Structure formats: structure tokens, C-alpha cells
Amino acid sequence: MAGWQHGRRVKKSTAVQEALEIIREMITSPEVEEDLRLPSEEELALRLGISRLTVREALTVLEREGVIARIQGRGTIVNRFARRLTSRIDSAREIGKFIAENGYAVGVDSVKYWWQAATAREAEKLAISEGEEILVVEKRFLADGNPAAFCIDRVPKKLFCDLDFSTADLSQAIFPFIETRCQCHLTHDVIEIIPTVADVKLSRCLHVKEGAPLLRLDAVEYDLEGRPVMYNTEYYLDHFVRFTLCRIVSYMT
Known part of the structure; x- marks a missing residue:
């Protein structure tokens, strides 16, 4: 879509x-x-x-x-x-903060990570060559103990200055982790909002039926030099997280 x-x-x-x-x-x-x-x-x-x-x-x-x-x-x-104006979509923040703003206690579980060769799409998003090694992190977020969101983070291996980390480190907020390990300063991201439905994996992870509607955000995080550092795919259940955005009326343009 x-x-x-x-x-x-x-x-x-x-x-x-x-x-x-x-x-x-x-x-x-x-x-x-x-x-x-x-x-x-x-x-x-x-x-x-x-x-x-x-x-x-x-x-x-x-x-x-x-x-x-x-x-x-x-x-x-x-x-x-x-x-x-809660959970403003024009401000890039950790998923946990969006959940908290909607009035829920935040939890994180099912954290997994591995290294893999970048696909063509991942390479395009991260401005690297297809096949270059990237870190992939999968994380599920809970709202009052219930699955609320699922996130996939991808970072080129060549950006890391320190590869000594564990699952426990990745269970914490991802932005400060990346800034510390990659010695960079994240300043902004560009997102794409994509209505989607749950496949087999997402239905099991988020405890919904296959085909259930989900909100998907694809985001590329950039550093101070405008270099893409991280490519994220985020899936949200709308009864736990709803985003808002204030838009300026400009019907004459």
C-alpha cells in the first residue's frame, strides 16, 4: 500500500x-x-x-x-x-514513551538480536551495499502486561565502535544505545505510515488474529551529518497506541 x-x-x-x-x-x-x-x-x-x-x-x-x-x-x-495532543507522531521517541503517554505501564520482552546480510531494501534505506552486515534487533513492547507493539531495528555493523553488548543492553532504550555504541548524534528521522495486517508471526507476537489491522511505521534515523544510522519497522495495536499530529491549514497552497 x-x-x-x-x-x-x-x-x-x-x-x-x-x-x-x-x-x-x-x-x-x-x-x-x-x-x-x-x-x-x-x-x-x-x-x-x-x-x-x-x-x-x-x-x-x-x-x-x-x-x-x-x-x-x-x-x-x-x-x-x-x-x-498525545503521542505526537511528529516527535521521534522510544516506543515505550508512546505507550506510557496513553496511560499504560510499559514492559519489554522477547528481545532478540543477530547479524545478517542486508537485503536490497535494507541496503537502500541505510545507504549501504546489499549484502553488508547489519545488526537486527527484534523487541516486543507491553502495555499493562499485554502485547502492544513490535519493533525491528537495523543498524550497519560498520557504524559500531563497540560490539561488546548483550540482550540486556538491547532491552533498554535504543536511541542512547546507538548513540553510545556508534558514537553518533541522532537528530531526526523520516517515517512512512503504512496500514497493514498481521501475518502469522505478528499474530503470534501481538496475540491477534491473522489479518487483523495494524499500524506500521517505517523510519530511518539520521545523525547530525544526515547519514542514515538505523532503519526501523514498528507495528502498533491501535487500542493501545494512537498518534496525534497538529497540522497547519494551508488550503491556498
Whole structure:
């Protein structure tokens, strides 16, 4: 089936990201909830102990996401629908965080990994030659103990600086694992959204009938230099994880 491609930014633990997390919490607080207005940039900078430039960058991200609007003469307004934006598909994060945002306790099991020769499709996605060795990781995610998602991660072997790892290491969040072992800095990914159905393997893994509808995301993670580092295929059960996206209306273009 034809899919829809969209670029996303990987969330990072920077000063801007920390400011974003605090401001997001502030948006859901009674203080802001009543009048839907954020304090000024200067006041936010004083409260958070950071520069106005960092505050401005964080607000720019929130404005781009559609969470806030900066209106001349009125200040920074929180859009009323902002609280309904959960599991945002325009932000690349670990699958476990998406599950947690939907109100479930997260678990991981059935972690497997191996090395294999890249197929033609894998080679194309990772910008390597067909047959080059890649790491393949399969992982199942649980929501309140029930299968909720299944992920396949693929990384070229030549990118690894450290091959001394175990299944326990791969049971943890994949982004920091890859950044540490490959000495890279993931910045964004490009995803393709593909409606699909469960085959025999997926039906057993996710405890659904063969032919049951699933949401599939194919994602290629890129580093700071624009180099493809990881190619992921993710399958979700929609009653555990539902994604949202705020889009700008541009019917004149």
C-alpha cells in the first residue's frame, strides 16, 4: 500500500528540551489552564533560570507544534486543543514513551538480536551495499502486561565502535544505545505510515488474529551529518497506541 512520509525531530536532553518539558508541565497547570496564557519570555527565563534565547527557542518549537500561538499585543496564548495532543507522531521517541503517554505501564520482552546480510531494501534505506552486515534487533513492547507493539531495528555493523553488548543492553532504550555504541548524534528521522495486517508471526507476537489491522511505521534515523544510522519497522495495536499530529491549514497552497 502507498504510505505517507513525514520528517520528525528526535527529542534530545538539551537546555531547550529541558525548558520544553517544564513549559509543557506549566501548560497543564491550574495557573495557565484558567486563562490559557503563558508568562512573558522574561518571566519564564527568570523562573527557569535560563536565558531568554533558550526560552524563545523552546516557544518556537511549541508554536511550530501548534501548542501555542504568539499574538502581537496579547502575548503567548495556549491553544485550547493542546491537551488533546498525545503521542505526537511528529516527535521521534522510544516506543515505550508512546505507550506510557496513553496511560499504560510499559514492559519489554522477547528481545532478540543477530547479524545478517542486508537485503536490497535494507541496503537502500541505510545507504549501504546489499549484502553488508547489519545488526537486527527484534523487541516486543507491553502495555499493562499485554502485547502492544513490535519493533525491528537495523543498524550497519560498520557504524559500531563497540560490539561488546548483550540482550540486556538491547532491552533498554535504543536511541542512547546507538548513540553510545556508534558514537553518533541522532537528530531526526523520516517515517512512512503504512496500514497493514498481521501475518502469522505478528499474530503470534501481538496475540491477534491473522489479518487483523495494524499500524506500521517505517523510519530511518539520521545523525547530525544526515547519514542514515538505523532503519526501523514498528507495528502498533491501535487500542493501545494512537498518534496525534497538529497540522497547519494551508488550503491556498
